[in-house]
Amino acid sequence: MNVIFFSTQPFEPPIFDQLNQDYRHELTYVSYHLNNESINAVPRADVACCFVNDKINSYVIDGLKERGVKLIALRSAGFNHVDYAYALQKGISVCRVPAYSPHAVAEHTVALILALNRKISRAHNRVKEGDFSLTGLMGFDLYKKTVGIIGTGQIGSVLANILKGFGCHILAYDILENKHCVSIGVQYVDLPELLANSRIISLHCPLNPETKQLINDQTLALMQPGTMLINTGRGHLIDTKAVIDALKSKKLGYLGIDVYEEEDHLFFEDHSNDIINDDMFCRLQTFPNVLITGHQGFFTEEAIHNIAKTTLENISNFEKGEKPVYLVL
Numbered sequence: 636m637n638v639i640f641f642s643t644q645p646f647e648p649p650i651f652d653q654l655n656q657d658y659r660h661e662l663t664y665v666s667y668h669l670n671n672e673s674i675n676a677v678p679r680a681d682v683a684c685c686f687v688n689d690k691i692n693s694y695v696i697d698g699l700k701e702r703g704v705k706l707i708a709l710r711s712a713g714f715n716h717v718d719y720a721y722a723l724q725k726g727i728s729v730c731r732v733p734a735y736s737p738h739a740v741a742e743h744t745v746a747l748i749l750a751l752n753r754k755i756s757r758a759h760n761r762v763k764e765g766d767f768s769l770t771g772l773m774g775f776d777l778y779k780k781t782v783g784i785i786g787t788g789q790i791g792s793v794l795a796n797i798l799k800g801f802g803c804h805i806l807a808y809d810i811l812e813n814k815h816c817v818s819i820g821v822q823y824v825d826l827p828e829l830l831a832n833s834r835i836i837s838l839h840c841p842l843n844p845e846t847k848q849l850i851n852d853q854t855l856a857l858m859q860p861g862t863m864l865i866n867t868g869r870g871h872l873i874d875t876k877a878v879i880d881a882l883k884s885k886k887l888g889y890l891g892i893d894v895y896e897e898e899d900h901l902f903f904e905d906h907s908n909d910i911i912n913d914d915m916f917c918r919l920q921t922f923p924n925v926l927i928t929g930h931q932g933f934f935t936e937e938a939i940h941n942i943a944k945t946t947l948e949n950i951s952n953f954e955k956g957e958k959p960v961y962l963v964l
Contacts, residue, residue, distance in 0.1 A: 636954050638659045638708070639678065641669040643904065650943045658947045666800065674698035684708045684949055687930075688899050691717040706953050709963075710946050713869060715842045721962045729963040730949040736938035737789035744790075744837055744867045744934035745797055747891030750927050751863060752777070755779040775834075778802040783833030785849070786822070786840030787813040794837060795821050806833055809840070830857040835865065842869035850874060855881045861888030868931045870896035875915045882922050883889045890925045893932040902930045 640647070643664040652800040655662055663680070669674050669689040677683075679702045691699075691707060696718060699707070707722060719729045723926050750756060752774040758805065771864060782798050783806045784791045795805050795816050805821040806829045807813075817823070836858070842845050850864065850873040858864075864887055866873055875896055881887040887945070897903065897913060911917055933942075945961070952960045 636681040636706075636950055637679070637891040638663065638950060639680040639846070640664045640684045640710075641667065641673075642903070644671050644686075645764060647943070650939055651947070654940075654943050654947055658951050660947065660950060669695060671695060677702055679703045681706050682706045684710060684946065684950075685717075686903075687711045687713060687716060689716060691722070692719050693721045696725055696727060701729060706730065706950065708946055708950055708953075710942055713842065714963045715869070715871075715962070719890050719962065720958075724962065728953065728960075730953065730961050731963055732942050732945045732949075734789050735933065735941040735945065736935055737793045738934040739938040740790045740839075740867050740932040741793035741797060743893060743928070744794055744839075744865055747865050747867070747893070747926055747928070748777070748835060748837075748863065751889040751924065752893050756926065757923065767925050779804065781806060781832055781836045783808070783829040784821075785809075785826070785829065785838050786842075787816050788839065790867075791837075791839035792816055794839065795819065808830065812864055820833040826854070827857055831859070834859065835844050835863040837865040838868040838872050839884065840872065844870050847871050848874040848877075849877065852877045852880070855886055858886060860886055863889035863891070865891045867893040870894040870898050875919070879915065879918055882925065888924060890919070890922070892924060892926075893928045894930055895927070898930060918954070 638660050640662065643666050644746045648664050651662060669683065669685055669691060674695050677698065681703065683699055683704050685707060705719065706728060707727055707729045712731060712733055714729065714731050717729055722729050754772045754774065758772055779802055781804045784795055785808050787807045792815055794814050796819065797804060799819055807816055807823050808829045809827045812823050848871065854875055878887065878890060882890060895916060897908055901916065911957045919927060949960050952958060
């Protein structure tokens with residue numbers, strides 16, 4: 636099939652080209668995002684292969700339909716950036732990569748927890764300057780601390796395994812209990828109880844109307860003073876303004892995020908020579924107890940290989956009418 640890749644990152648073509656030797660699709664890579672402004676520049680294709688910072692609304696879908704696109708193949712697990720119901724109405728299927736490496740995101744979550752707790756960034760900067768003092772660098776043992784995990788799918792389940800190894804007590808909140816989590820001693824509770832009793836809270840739930848801005852003024856008020864909040868899920872799970880207020884009041888003691896609710900115009904691009912015109916993001920950067928990474932939680936060799944392989948398999952199986960094709964809906 637003729638496949639056009641949008642929002643292509645430099646590391647992707649070599650991996651996709653190598654794996655495509657087994658599938659023999661015609662691959663075209665473009666670096667620009669798919670959105671209202673770029674749709675008129677898109678050539679004809681059978682498949683539009685998209686990433687999380689592409690905006691695939693009804694206007695874009697109409698444009699894809701005019702260009703012969705039959706399948707939108709997402710190189711991601713999340714699909715909230717696609718009007719998939721409208722795509723299906725127009726006869727365009729949408730598929731995704733439901734799981735690429737839950738270990739990658741779970742391990743990055745732990746990296747954020749440890750780096751925040753032990754002030755690794757600050758300590759590193761001090762040592763580079765010849766300052767070996769310990770003032771302000773005290774952390775706490777993770778052993779026997781209570782960690783709340785919101786969302787216990789594959790990533791949340793792997794995180795629970797890792798934190799059990801640290802000797803943490805795990806609380807969880809989800810609409811469905813994960814049998815594996817229960818078997819290792821994870822305790823399921825309602826959301827207010829989790830928020831009130833967790834020293835560390837980590838978000839791993841999908842983004843939908845029920846979870847959008849799940850962390851807000853009301854839920855933050857339920858937390859212990861000094862709570863650590865980690866978000867490696869979706870940016871819109873938290874209300875950034877409310878989180879900034881909680882940092883200022885010291886209700887939140889730490890914030891680690893790999894996602895940001897307005898990340899579309901920031902992440903995956905080099906803005907080192909630009910003025911960042913996002914006041915909330917710039918405000919977050921001023922806090923010494925905030926650690927931000929640019930949506931790199933998924934970024935391991937294994938995960939990228941799995942994303943490429945599943946994406947190409949989705950496309951090939953769709954072409955041949957075989958399964959599995961990991962369709963949205």
